[in-house]
Amino acid sequence: MTTIDDLPLANLAVKTDADGIVTVTLNRASKRNALDAATIEELVTLFSLLPRAGARAVVLRAEGEHFCAGLDLVEHLHEERTAADFMHVCLRWHEAFNKMEYSGVPIIAALKGAVVGGGLELASSAHVRVADASTYFALPEGQRGLFTGGGATIRVSDLVGKARMIDMMLTGRIYRGEEAVQVGLCQYLVEDSEAKALELARAAAQNPPLSNFAICSAISHMQNMSALDAAYAEAVVAGVVNTQADARGRLEAFANKTAARVKPV
Numbered sequence: 001m002t003t004i005d006d007l008p009l010a011n012l013a014v015k016t017d018a019d020g021i022v023t024v025t026l027n028r029a030s031k032r033n034a035l036d037a038a039t040i041e042e043l044v045t046l047f048s049l050l051p052r053a054g055a056r057a058v059v060l061r062a063e064g065e066h067f068c069a070g071l072d073l074v075e076h077l078h079e080e081r082t083a084a085d086f087m088h089v090c091l092r093w094h095e096a097f098n099k100m101e102y103s104g105v106p107i108i109a110a111l112k113g114a115v116v117g118g119g120l121e122l123a124s125s126a127h128v129r130v131a132d133a134s135t136y137f138a139l140p141e142g143q144r145g146l147f148t149g150g151g152a153t154i155r156v157s158d159l160v161g162k163a164r165m166i167d168m169m170l171t172g173r174i175y176r177g178e179e180a181v182q183v184g185l186c187q188y189l190v191e192d193s194e195a196k197a198l199e200l201a202r203a204a205a206q207n208p209p210l211s212n213f214a215i216c217s218a219i220s221h222m223q224n225m226s227a228l229d230a231a232y233a234e235a236v237v238a239g240v241v242n243t244q245a246d247a248r249g250r251l252e253a254f255a256n257k258t259a260a261r262v263k264p265v
């Protein structure tokens with residue numbers, strides 16, 4: 001079977017450590033990691049394989065000063081796409097980002113600089129977002145004469161709410177710092193987003209993979225269901241996860257008082 005390290009990637013770089021933590025790097029810094037069609041195909045390929053390759057958690061980071069400048073506007077200009085062409089481009093973005101969100105493997109995004117347009121769509125497909133002081137979020141589609149096509153209407157509005165997303169798109173409003181945390185664009189604001197993302201990935205990787213699979217796919221799936229169906233699906237998933245062999249030792253440790261208690265340090 002092809003391993004992650006064998007994949008022919010150019011715009012992404014991948015490194016797996018001994019604990020199964022996979023670092024995925026956006027590797028097109030000269031173009032501010034703008035997402036061209038080739039990069040999207042690499043994301044589809046990588047995140048199709050990753051859940052079956054023993055990955056315990058992923059850190060998604062970027063080379064250069066900016067996480068991602070969104071859609072490759074120059075490629076889009078030169079390709080002179082028809083409406084049908086661009087619809088298919090968007091469907092590949094959805095394929096990539098759905099593979100990420102529904103992967104079952106925790107993805108922690110280490111953000112810096114611009115996280116804009118499609119870059120924010122990419123970041124919002126991760127399960128946890130960590131920002132630093134340089135990080136800023138925007139949806140400049142309106143100013144470029146465009147509209148979101150990579151899932152922002154679903155994922156970004158889910159993070160910040162419809163009214164804030166519309167304001168960002170209409171007015172070019174930029175969020176950063178504590179305000180970005182407060183509105184839900186990121187969950188952590190730290191000095192070193194990569195170090196923190198790695199720390200969070202290592203913490204998540206301590207959980208049994210089946211628990212992480214449920215956390216990083218079932219919650220997203222259940223949000224797409226009616227409350228009645230989601231409750232049913234939750235019971236079924238909990239039936240499988242909460243009776244897994246990996247849980248038994250942890251429950252025994254709690255019962256015999258050797259497990260850590262849930263208390264603030």
Ligand code: 1HE
Binds near residue numbers: 032093149150
């Ligand atoms: C790019 C792109 C890009 C940079 N497509 N090539 N996204 C945007 O509207 C954001 C556009 N980018 C920027 O506003 C700025 O580039 C940044 C604030 C991110 C960085 O500024 P800076 O001064 O560091 O870099 P730069 O000089 O603007 O760009 C450096 C190079 O990266 C330059 O290429 P070069 O060959 O002339 O050196 C730029 O052309 C290139 N570059 N950003 C293509 N986005 C599915 S629908 C999603 C719709 C959207 O994502 S809309 C949002 C688009």
